[in-house]
Amino acid sequence: MTSPLPALPIALPLLGAGLLAALRKWLSRAAADSLSIAVAASTLISSLLLLSHALQHTQVYWFGNWHPRGSVVLGITFVADPVAAGLSSLAGLLVFLALIFSWRFVDSGANHYHALMLVFLAAMDGFVLTGDLFNMFVFFELMSTAAFALCGLKTQEPAPLQGSFNFAVTNTVAAFLVLTGIALLYAVTGALNMAQIGLALGGRHDPLVLFAFTLLTCGFFIKAAIAPFHFWLPDAHAVAPTSVCVLFSGLMVELGLYAVVRLKSVIFQQTFASGETHLRYILLAFGGATILIGGVMCYAEHHLKRLLAFSTVCHTGLMLVIFAIQGPLAIAVMLVYLVAHAFVKSSLFFVSGIMLHRLRSISENVLFGRGRPLRWTAALWFLGGIGLAAGPCFSTMLADAGMSSASEEAGIHGLSWGLSWLFMFAGVMTCAAVFRVGMHTFAGWGDAPITDRSAQVGELPETEAEEQKVFWYHFVPPLVCILLAIALTFIPGWQYGVREAAARVYDQPAYLNMVYTGHSIPLTAPRSWRNEIPGAAIRGTIAVLLALCLACTSVFRGKLARGLRIGAFLEGPLTILRAVQSGHPGDYVLWLTVGLAVFGSATLIILR
Amino acid sequence: MPHILHSLPYFVAAWLFFCGLYGLVTSRHLVHSVICLAILQSSTYVLLLAIGYRVGGAAPIFADIAPGVLTVDPVVQALMLTDVVVEAVVVALLLAMVVKAYEKSGCVSPSELRTMRG
Amino acid sequence: MTDRLRLAIFLVAGPVFMGLYCYAAMNLPPWGQYRGPYGDMIAKLAVYERHATDTVNAINYDYRGFDTLGEEFILFTAVIGVMMLLRREKDVPTSPAGKVADRPPLSESVRAVISPALLITTIFGFYIGLHGQLTPGGGFQAGVILASAAILVYLAANTEAFKRTTSHVAVEVVEAIGAASYALIGIVPLLIGLPLLTNILPLGVTGDVLSAGNIALISACVGVEVTAAFLLVAYTYLEEIVTGEIPEE
Numbered sequence: 001m002t003s004p005l006p007a008l009p010i011a012l013p014l015l016g017a018g019l020l021a022a023l024r025k026w027l028s029r030a031a032a033d034s035l036s037i038a039v040a041a042s043t044l045i046s047s048l049l050l051l052s053h054a055l056q057h058t059q060v061y062w063f064g065n066w067h068p069r070g071s072v073v074l075g076i077t078f079v080a081d082p083v084a085a086g087l088s089s090l091a092g093l094l095v096f097l098a099l100i101f102s103w104r105f106v107d108s109g110a111n112h113y114h115a116l117m118l119v120f121l122a123a124m125d126g127f128v129l130t131g132d133l134f135n136m137f138v139f140f141e142l143m144s145t146a147a148f149a150l151c152g153l154k155t156q157e158p159a160p161l162q163g164s165f166n167f168a169v170t171n172t173v174a175a176f177l178v179l180t181g182i183a184l185l186y187a188v189t190g191a192l193n194m195a196q197i198g199l200a201l202g203g204r205h206d207p208l209v210l211f212a213f214t215l216l217t218c219g220f221f222i223k224a225a226i227a228p229f230h231f232w233l234p235d236a237h238a239v240a241p242t243s244v245c246v247l248f249s250g251l252m253v254e255l256g257l258y259a260v261v262r263l264k265s266v267i268f269q270q271t272f273a274s275g276e277t278h279l280r281y282i283l284l285a286f287g288g289a290t291i292l293i294g295g296v297m298c299y300a301e302h303h304l305k306r307l308l309a310f311s312t313v314c315h316t317g318l319m320l321v322i323f324a325i326q327g328p329l330a331i332a333v334m335l336v337y338l339v340a341h342a343f344v345k346s347s348l349f350f351v352s353g354i355m356l357h358r359l360r361s362i363s364e365n366v367l368f369g370r371g372r373p374l375r376w377t378a379a380l381w382f383l384g385g386i387g388l389a390a391g392p393c394f395s396t397m398l399a400d401a402g403m404s405s406a407s408e409e410a411g412i413h414g415l416s417w418g419l420s421w422l423f424m425f426a427g428v429m430t431c432a433a434v435f436r437v438g439m440h441t442f443a444g445w446g447d448a449p450i451t452d453r454s455a456q457v458g459e460l461p462e463t464e465a466e467e468q469k470v471f472w473y474h475f476v477p478p479l480v481c482i483l484l485a486i487a488l489t490f491i492p493g494w495q496y497g498v499r500e501a502a503a504r505v506y507d508q509p510a511y512l513n514m515v516y517t518g519h520s521i522p523l524t525a526p527r528s529w530r531n532e533i534p535g536a537a538i539r540g541t542i543a544v545l546l547a548l549c550l551a552c553t554s555v556f557r558g559k560l561a562r563g564l565r566i567g568a569f570l571e572g573p574l575t576i577l578r579a580v581q582s583g584h585p586g587d588y589v590l591w592l593t594v595g596l597a598v599f600g601s602a603t604l605i606i607l608r
Numbered sequence: 609m610p611h612i613l614h615s616l617p618y619f620v621a622a623w624l625f626f627c628g629l630y631g632l633v634t635s636r637h638l639v640h641s642v643i644c645l646a647i648l649q650s651s652t653y654v655l656l657l658a659i660g661y662r663v664g665g666a667a668p669i670f671a672d673i674a675p676g677v678l679t680v681d682p683v684v685q686a687l688m689l690t691d692v693v694v695e696a697v698v699v700a701l702l703l704a705m706v707v708k709a710y711e712k713s714g715c716v717s718p719s720e721l722r723t724m725r726g
Numbered sequence: 727m728t729d730r731l732r733l734a735i736f737l738v739a740g741p742v743f744m745g746l747y748c749y750a751a752m753n754l755p756p757w758g759q760y761r762g763p764y765g766d767m768i769a770k771l772a773v774y775e776r777h778a779t780d781t782v783n784a785i786n787y788d789y790r791g792f793d794t795l796g797e798e799f800i801l802f803t804a805v806i807g808v809m810m811l812l813r814r815e816k817d818v819p820t821s822p823a824g825k826v827a828d829r830p831p832l833s834e835s836v837r838a839v840i841s842p843a844l845l846i847t848t849i850f851g852f853y854i855g856l857h858g859q860l861t862p863g864g865g866f867q868a869g870v871i872l873a874s875a876a877i878l879v880y881l882a883a884n885t886e887a888f889k890r891t892t893s894h895v896a897v898e899v900v901e902a903i904g905a906a907s908y909a910l911i912g913i914v915p916l917l918i919g920l921p922l923l924t925n926i927l928p929l930g931v932t933g934d935v936l937s938a939g940n941i942a943l944i945s946a947c948v949g950v951e952v953t954a955a956f957l958l959v960a961y962t963y964l965e966e967i968v969t970g971e972i973p974e975e
Contacts, residue, residue, distance in 0.1 A: 135790075173645070190761060208750045686782045
């Protein structure tokens with residue numbers, strides 16, 4: 001008797017999506033909403049149950065009852081370790097909150113929206129839980145297709161269509177890169193199961209394995225919006241409805257990084273055993289570039305959702321930098337930051353959705369001063385900004401606290417000051433942007449903001465004009481997210497659980513043993529995580545204050561001496577960066593190719 | 609020379625991938641971009657099928673041959689079989705975006721449709 | 727960024743990438759010498775374990791049936807996406823994207839051939855769909871063939887005839903039910919304690935149409951779903967391009 005639990009997070013939403021699509025014409029809006037929320041809730045519950053089982057013993061599930069014969073794996077497997085089960089619970093929670101947020105008023109595209117959201121949930125769950133490489137690719141494509149379809153919800157203007165087209169083209173190229181990488185690994189090892197591939201590859205690092213690594217990593221970097229593969233993300237966010245943006249920034253983008261972590265740990269662990277330092281420098285280069293580009297462009301944006309999208313780019317770069325430290329503690333810190341960032345970012349997007357619904361615009365220029373009556377919304381917005389800067393009491397600060405321990409374990413303590421600076425830069429730039437928008441909108445301070453083309457694109461409201469009232473249930477999702485982001489700081493048990501789960505991810509022999517025999521071997525006790533919380537809290541407070549100063553120089557630039565107008569200089573025409581973010585799909589594919597060539601050559605030359 | 613012949617199908621796959629990327633970068637028509645994606649996909653098919661080929665191997669259908677005869681690899685064929693049909697519909701989805709974009713703005717060239725500038 | 731600059735940068739990065747690809751490909755096993763254990767093992771086992779002579783479909787619907795479930799739902803999602811993108815907004819004046827004639831401009835001799843072609847195609851489609859576990863074919867291919875048979879109706883007559891043959895509401899319901907039924911077939915083994923998508927139907931005699939257990943049944947469901955999916959896509963496109971009218975919901 002095998003427990004059906006690992007299959008439920010996929011089977012339930014897929015079945016629900018099929019039913020919703022079949023009954024589409026006959027269900028009222030309320031019935032469709034309720035049914036989809038019920039299915040999402042049941043998926044969330046099954047993911048949480050799976051998590052509780054996985055914490056005791058990783059669940060290995062063989063579809064079709066095809067168990068491995070010797071070392072050859074015949075079927076597809078789900079390996080539900082605590083990280084995977086935890087991420088699938090997070091997916092369930094975010095979809096559940098997003099469906100609550102879009103209750104009744106958001107245009108549902110003739111009731112197609114609900115089925116698409118459930119399919120998206122199933123795809124994310126399958127992507128994290130799977131232990132088979134081609135299965136991961138299938139769920140990657142399912143996630144992407146559901147995302148493209150969801151971006152097609154608003155079709156009244158040409159801008160949304162170009163945004164979704166850019167998104168579709170870049171992510172489809174990503175899928176083909178991943179498939180090519182899988183094909184090369186299959187040719188070498190004759191296997192599609194991740195554990196079997198890892199076993200068969202051993203310590204090979206010939207050009208073929210390195211090139212397969214390049215293809216897989218760059219394909220997933222495109223999904224993770226790492227520079228120079230990030231150009232599609234702001235376009236997609238400008239186009240998608242709020243609840244979909246929450247899922248994109250909250251989880252879908254981060255899953256690209258999760259895939260890189262998983263593949264590096266299971267398949268390429270021994271390949272880079274001798275070249276870890278060199279790999280670190282390559283990943284640091286890409287991550288650092290992402291942080292810089294994302295941070296600066298975030299501050300330069302005036303379209304709220306694009307601004308938040310660039311902040312996602314920046315923070316995902318930060319996650320990559322943390323991962324680049326390498327080692328189980330680094331993975332633990334990255335996962336802590338992933339979860340904390342997911343909650344903070346989702347809360348900000350929900351608040352922007354409230355602003356769009358109530359104030360009928362999402363452009364900083366149009367919103368100037370109009371948000372004065374919305375006090376609760378303002379509070380949530382500013383709290384989200386503090387969360388982005390890893391301010392005190394927010395779980396994002398925990399990542400900063402753990403980073404020095406992680407770099408010590410990896411033996412690069414000298415670099416940790418540089419990493420702290422990058423962390424603070426990311427926090428300051430994104431928080432300053434959020435504060436600036438908040439001061440303009442909710443307080444009406446300062447002069448009218450500088451205009452630019454992207455803000456003029458505007459965004460048609462997602463709801464009908466008659467229903468401008470904001471209901472109590474619109475506040476539940478952002479409130480839940482912010483409260484979780486704060487609460488997680490004070491629950492110590494959660495961090496230790498993540499630390500152990502990350503050690504399990506990092507340990508390739510334990511994973512192989514688990515898949516082939518179903519038994520877990522005891523892990524070496526994780527190194528103590530010297531939590532430098534006071535230091536991190538101080539750095540977080542400094543970051544928030546710096547962000548406030550930067551935002552003020554921008555808001556009150558008319559009253560400042562010319563030399564002090566730093567904010568305005570950053571906001572002004574950044575010709576090169578803006579020209580590169582051109583909206584032309586050919587440009588995006590060009591930079592993608594450049595990134596591929598650079599990453600591939602670097603990997604080959606340095607790691608040979 | 610024999611070494612190159614041994615890898616020729618893989619070079620073909622690489623060339624197809626390059627052509628698809630080139631088409632995407634220099635495209636002046638959105639429908640052309642979508643078809644370039646189909647070319648990229650063909651490159652992956654060529655690679656997969658070349659990997660699974662065995663000289664002198666039979667087709668993996670045992671309806672008229674005895675089981676135990678050496679066949680080519682059925683796994684890669686299974687992998688790409690469903691992909692072909694599925695990608696046809698995904699291409700339909702992308703073309704629907706193009707059709708709608710043309711309907712709303714009257715142009716199908718990426719350069720003219722520049723509404724998403726940074 | 728001008729076209730020339732874009733091309734110039736690409737002509738540097740692209741060949742570098744292609745060079746890496748070719749350099750890596752030279753380390754692949756020589757072409758024509760497939761070595762891997764996975765395919766050989768399944769080729770030897772499928773006939774005995776599942777009584778299926780078509781190994782490719784045995785992989786698709788049994789050994790790696792979960793992948794096919796995901797792929798089928800990609801199809802399902804893409805069709806929903808097409809329907810959602812090309813949906814008619816109320817109160818928005820519609821202008822058909824193109825001016826395609828309602829009746830395809832074909833000569834009479836071609837039209838005369840279409841009717842027997844329609845019959846042959848339909849029979850062929852059913853044959854392919856039902857024999858998936860025995861010979862090359864199966865659900866996906868059968869679905870495409872049957873859908874093209876229905877599209878022949880449009881070619882023979884006009885869009886009105888096509889719409890009469892394929893009721894939009896029924897096709898949509900059938901498509902969703904086809905997708906859900908694959909999930910249901912997978913869930914049934916859960917109820918008896920086996921993992922998802924285990925093959926629990928009787929395996930029958932090798933070579934019979936009714937053999938190989940789940941494989942035949944899943945193949946049929948997939949065939950139904952794919953047919954309906956392609957019909958929906960064709961219907962939605964014809965709606966958008968040809969008539970520009972609001973369909974009765």
